[in-house]
Amino acid sequence: QLRRSGQILLLHLGLGPDALGVVSSDVYRDKVLQGVSGTPQAGVVRRFLEEVVAPCPRLSYERESGLGDDDVTQLVAAGVLTVRDAGSWWLALPGIGRFIRALLRGRRALLAVVRRSRNHEVLQGELLQRRAPPGTQLGVPYLLYDLLGAHLLCRYRPLTLTLTC
DSSP, rough: OOOHHHHHEEEEEESSSTTTTEHHHHHHHHHHHHHHTTSTTTHHHHIIIIIIISOOOOSEEGGGOOOOOHHHHHHHHTTTTEEETEEEEOOOOOTTTHHHHHHHHHHHHHHHHHHSSSGEEEEEEHHHHHHOTTTOOHHHHHHHHHHHHHHHEEEEEETESOOOO
């Protein structure tokens, strides 16, 4: 209902077919305009946000959205669209690639900690108290809850995490 009313937007994160990001429409608009201010794509991005995204907040956009080839090329270059298929694109957030790389790197590092533990189990409290593994930027609590939500880790017994669900 929030998406249909235009209050939030869904973004495909590229982490799997059902991994979506949820962002407020106002915050999305502000961040996108801030990210492209002073670039040659700013005019096309502003027009795209006003004429295409605002009236019809969807997850993906097709060729019939009124976008020309040059417009699409500029929107992809600005990071506002990513290619889905020939003739369709996912709505994106400029700079989200850095976050996705940090998330994937952190997931791998935390999963490696659990894999190296005895029986591939570790106490949740012990894991939360540890320093973040090298190469992680998001922090252990964030990564832990992400892994639990993605079902890459599960609670086997109360307060014990394991790799196999």
